Amino acid sequence: MSFMIIGCKKSTVNKIDLSNNWVFKQLNDTIWRTAEVPGTVHTDLLKHNIIENPFYRLNEHHVQWVDKEDWVYKTSFTISKEILEKEQLEIEFQGIDTYSDIYVNNSKVLSTDNMFRSYKVDVKEYLKEGDNELKIILESPIKKGIEKYDAIDYQIEVSDNDLAKIGKVEGDKKVSVFSRKAGYHFGWDWGPRLVTSGIWRPVILKNWNHFKIEDVFIRQKILKDSAQLSAEIEILSTKELEKSELEISINDTILVTKDFPLSIGKNKFTIPFIIKNPKLWWPNGMGNQYLYDINVKVSHKNHSDEKQNRVGLRTIELLREKDSIGTSFYFKVNGVPTFMKGANYIPQDLFLPRVKDSNYHHILSSAKEANMNMIRVWGGGFYENKEFYDLCDEMGLLVWQDFMFACAMYPGDTEFLENVKQEAIDNVKHLRNHTSIALWCGNNEVLSAWERWGWKQKVTKEQSEKAANTTWQSYVDIFHKVLPEVVEQYDSDRNYWASSPSSELGVPESHTDGDAHYWGVWWGKEPFNNYNVKIPRFMSEFGFQSFPELATVNKYTIPEDHDIFSEVMKSHQRSSIGNGTIKEYMLRHYKQPKDFESFLYVSHLLQAYGITTGIEAHRKNRYRCMGSLYWQINDCWPVASWSSIDYYGKWKALHYGVKESFKKTIVSFDDKKDEIKLFIATDSLSDFSAKLVLNLLDFEGNKLHSWNKEIQVKGNDSQSYFSLNKKELITLSENNDQQFLNATLIVNNKVIDVKQHFFIPFKNLKLPQPEITFDASENEEEYIVTLQSKKLAIGVFASGNFDENFSDNYFNMLPNTEKKITIKKGNIKTLTDFNSQLKIMSLVDSY
Incomplete structure (x- = not known):
């Protein structure tokens, strides 16, 4: 049977992906069916039409039998004489969900009980030249959970998110906490109960001579004018080696070379190094996310292994x-x-x-x-x-x-x-x-x-x-x-x-x-x-x-x-x-x-x-x-x-x-008993000058009053920059069911933020029909919708059977304004089809 060789071409540690040729069955069944690995029992059953889509209508309730059964997965793979002669042959199971017994050529090599762990097992003594079989028996997480539930003399408290009743569990027992398995699989207050089993992450056969890098941790020590770091390296060796060579490179430039011996078993080394004039990594909105490619390579004659990490420098x-x-x-x-x-x-x-x-x-x-x-x-x-x-x-x-x-x-x-x-x-x-x-x-x-x-x-x-x-x-x-x-x-x-x-x-x-x-x-x-x-x-x-x-x-x-x-x-x-x-x-x-x-x-x-x-x-x-x-x-x-x-x-x-x-800088109304304040919150790291414009408008767009203020906004802060006395406002605003405040923040002649404030709940507003018109056009990649509104429109929503998202949606439009929104073409291939699908509505259309 074929398999895929993966991993770094420079390394003599070979990695073979054992994701092909899997079949599965219910433990006591006789019929084997093809399976996908990585995968789950449920998705394999779906593929063979044994169960229906559990997300559709009430189908979830019809598949609760799956988690009460034990399942068997197996595959075959070919091992050459060359591979078999390697000093180390190890299978890494990167994710087994959850309880399993694992056999290589009918010899049990491992049991697992934690979905979140990876497991490694030395299989050299179990493999043979030619065809080999790997078999995994997956035990029901519900049966194992009940066994553990019944084994203790007190009851462990579990929230109602464990939907044992929907799961048809014996005695409605909430067994989720006994298994190191994703809690939401047992149900949550936003999710179904679908308790999975399966080989959910890759299975890799590794083979090598002499040594393999197990782990590299790049620890940041000091970050100032230069970055002082260390590489904490863990190496597994099968031989005593008087001299091996280590090389640390950053962005393909070698920074460190060092010779050191290796002893049989685990070897740990800490190697310091420095990056001069470091470029910092910043969170989104605060700067760039510069990442250094740091490669650690260990060599001895014709044998080598290496690991690469992308690391940002930040505190x-x-x-x-x-x-x-x-x-x-x-x-x-x-x-x-x-x-x-x-x-x-x-x-x-x-x-x-x-x-x-x-x-x-x-x-x-x-x-x-x-x-x-x-x-x-x-x-x-x-x-x-x-x-x-x-x-x-x-x-x-x-x-x-x-x-x-x-x-x-x-x-x-x-x-x-x-x-x-x-x-x-x-x-x-x-x-x-x-x-x-x-x-x-x-x-x-x-x-x-x-x-x-x-x-x-x-x-x-x-x-x-x-x-x-x-x-x-x-x-x-x-x-x-x-x-x-x-x-x-x-x-x-x-x-x-x-x-x-x-x-x-x-x-x-x-x-x-x-x-x-x-x-x-x-x-x-x-x-x-x-x-x-x-x-x-x-x-x-x-x-x-x-x-x-x-x-x-x-x-x-x-x-x-x-x-x-x-x-x-x-x-x-x-x-x-x-x-x-x-x-x-x-x-x-x-x-x-x-x-x-x-x-x-x-x-x-x-x-x-x-x-x-x-x-x-x-x-x-x-x-x-x-x-x-x-x-x-x-x-x-x-x-x-x-x-x-x-x-x-x-x-x-x-x-x-x-x-x-969440924009870098926002304006926000704060409606108190006697006054309405305008706050500006900003993540800008420096102070800046701005102009705050506040208009009292009616739904037709008539300006009833206006306030303008030049302000100095304090960086990385939030403050109130303007206040309206409500008594004064009452004299200006006689019909609060037909009027609103509109605040605009302007920096360097550019509008940074716009915010509306309504005096009463939306349900009590006397909203007019906004008289929205729109036109659609296209370029090579997207459709462009141009909207005009004669009067105030709240919650303008563009919809249709589109699999992409509009650049903006559910927005307000001020009277006598225009707005352009775009959407990638996605599943809609012609402008004619797009126009036939497109629907525009606003809040008044929902009544």
Whole structure:
């Protein structure tokens, strides 16, 4: 059978990709079917039409049998005499999901029990010249979970995100916490329950003589006029070698050469080197993302191996200093206090091998385009693929990296703790060379659940004090000992934060210390205006839901499902208060939409209005709050959720709104009891002169009053630069249901930002028909839509069956103005077809 040889041509360590010729079957079945590796059982079953698309309508409920079965995968490959004679032959399993027994030529060589770890096994003694067989038996994660659940004499608290009832698990047992496997596979309040198994990352056969570089860590020591670094190198050798040669090169220029001996086994060396006049790496919006290609090569006669890393030079600190409020929580990058603008990120699919490089590029380039500088990799998913972090490095997106623990307590037995330790070592070593990694965080909301959600009291009352103490000790062992000790040993230059949110080690969140997750809006049904009141030191989660647009909804429904309370629409909504909460908030701010399509559209406007209110509140109160990470940027299936980009990559109104609210410099209204203030928040590192123009307009475009002010804007700051007394405003504005304020910020004769402020809720405005006209043209790559509006238009939305996103959408148009938007041609090949698809609407059209 054929195989693919991969790896660096300069290295004599050969890598053979064993991704071909796989077949699979249910353990007790007799029929073998072709399989894809990397892949999952579910996607292989889909390929053979044994199950239907679980994302369509209610099909998820019909495939819950899959995770109760054991599965077998096998492949054959040919080994030549030349390869067999190599001193070392090792198979690396980069990702097995999750429980497996692995056989080479019917000899068991390995068992696995952690989806997040990579496993290496020496297979030289098991291989033979000619045909060889590799077989992997995947045991049901549900059966293993039940076995572990039943083996302990107390019950571990798990959130309702473990959808055991949908999963038809024996006794509705929540078994997710017993397996080191992606928590969201068991369900979440934005995702389905599809508990996968499979060979989800590549399987590589490595063979070599003499030595192999196991790991290279480029540690930054000092960054000033020159950068002092060290290469911490780990080499595995099969021989005693008196002399081997080491070479460190940067951007193909050799900086260091050195001779050293190798002993049998693991060898560790630390080699210092200097980069003169270093070019700095900056977060998105603050400067360039310069990356150095640093190559480490080890040679001995005809044998060599090398590893290359792309490394940016920057400093990053988490500052926690006592002040008049409490204790700060903010990041300094290259010595500059940096307001973090970004979002929480979840896995992009339930079936992880389906996520392609193009999907990563789309989500992360969308984040960059929306002026973000930080992404939080949330703890209920998985440690992302290298492509994700490479793109974050290139795009200037700092990564808040959770370890994979979320919304549950966990076992604390010796075996579990050792598994967690090895998982942490694997992933810290795997990710630490990425410049984008800013923070290691132990877990998501576990401390909050124990201390604030009533879990501690529940365990004490319903089980025993001993059970509570055992549960808490497990928490301490994992998050106060094992994980921080791994970070200290393997990546000590980065900060560790035990739980998000929290105030201190073991102390639950407050709005005066640490980071916060504010869910008073949504779960607490509090008004959007509370975002202006509940201001933490760093907002690492807050959010509000919307539905996807109709083009996406049509991909998982049929017309008879088009009611937000239909069974299909409720099934594609996993929040327990879901669709009704969207409607409740909507009717606070907007009129009842006239039909299903309009309801979806207005839900977008509502979500964008709420979350941008929060973002601007955080930026206005920069003296107190230095981060705004909303929940969430993306989806893992088509669903009503908190995302700003839906499963098919379509930007919602929220993402367009975020792009505006995260701009380098924004103007923002602050409506108080007696006055309306205008704030300017900027991430510019220097002061600048600007002109602030404020107009009171009616919906026809008539200017009722105007205020102009020349101002000096303070860099990297937020301040109020203008105030309107409401009593004065009342004398100017008699019909507040037909008038609004429009603020324009001008720098060097260029408009930097424009913002409208309405005096009353949108539902009470007497909006005219805006009389929008539009014309479409094209160039080689895109269609151009030119719109004119005679009167005020709110939420102008261009839609159609397009697989690309418009350059702008869901925007307001002032009276008697023109706007151009563009869209890549994508799936629409002719201008005629584009015109037939294109639909333009605004808020008044939804009533």
